[in-house]
Amino acid sequence: MDKVKVLEKYLPPEAAPLIGRWIDYFKCEFKISRNRGSKFGDYRAPHQGKGHRISVNFDLNPYAFLVTTVHEFAHLHTWNEHKHKAKPHGTEWKNNFKKMMQPFFEKDVFPPDVKHAIVSYLNNPAASSCSDLTLYRSLRKYDAPKEDIHTVEKLPINAVFKLKDGRVFRKEEKLRKRYKCTELKTKRVYLFSPVAEVELVEG
Known part of the structure; x- marks a missing residue:
């Protein structure tokens, strides 16, 4: 099955073609993963003959799935540029995350509250995205209701x-x-x- 068609099930549809191109361009193994309570996504650098690997939890809402995917691709891009010299959520990663988020802002993929939370998060270098509660809360509003x-x-x-x-x-x-x-x-x-x-x- 065409990867863009698969990605459209998890991402805002207008974002899927670009993520599909990134997977090809960066020669990345992209996996849609089961829920991991402790994290939304994961990036693994090339190691022992394996290339770049990204996994994102299957049960995120489309906006959270996209933010997490861009977050992990920014890690990949930063690794390509700096290898182990850059801090995981340091300035280099922030700059790449900001640049890689730009096309989705231009396509107006995000609702205004989520876009605002991403922009304010990107202007606050102290926060890592997982602990940025404003961004997390704004993304959660788009989750399907969970009983209990x-x-x-x-x-x-x-x-x-x-x-x-x-x-x-x-x-x-x-x-x-x-x-x-x-x-x-x-x-x-x-x-x-x-x-x-x-x-x-x-x-």
């Missing part, structure tokens, strides 16, 4: 919630950017991102 799934920040203090692996926690106070949560079984304290997805335990 909440973000930690939306739960009341002392709410009890569980993760996919079955571990159960109680939400406590906010410490700077993250929430302190205690695992009920072990009494160990963990720090959770405000946008971590969890299931509320009725009690």
Whole structure:
């Protein structure tokens, strides 16, 4: 099946031809991956005879899929230019991400709120894209509704919630950017991102 047709199932359709051309141009193995709770996408540099490899979670909404794809291609492009000399989300990567995002801005692919969040993220070199909560929240608005799934920040203090692996926690106070949560079984304290997805335990 034509790769552009496959990409159109995951990306805004007008973005698919350019991503298809990038896959060919950079000779990249591009994989649509199962959900990985800890990350949306991944880039692997050439190693032991394998070329560039990018994977992106299959269950992202089209705008999140595109932002993640461009994010990973910017890593690839930065590796081609600088190898290991550039920091993962350093200035070189930021500049490439900005340049590679430009064609999609010109095509007006993104809704205004997402575009605004990307632009403000790109003007804030301190944030890595995974921890940029404004961008993450604006992308999440376009997710299909998920029953019984909440973000930690939306739960009341002392709410009890569980993760996919079955571990159960109680939400406590906010410490700077993250929430302190205690695992009920072990009494160990963990720090959770405000946008971590969890299931509320009725009690």
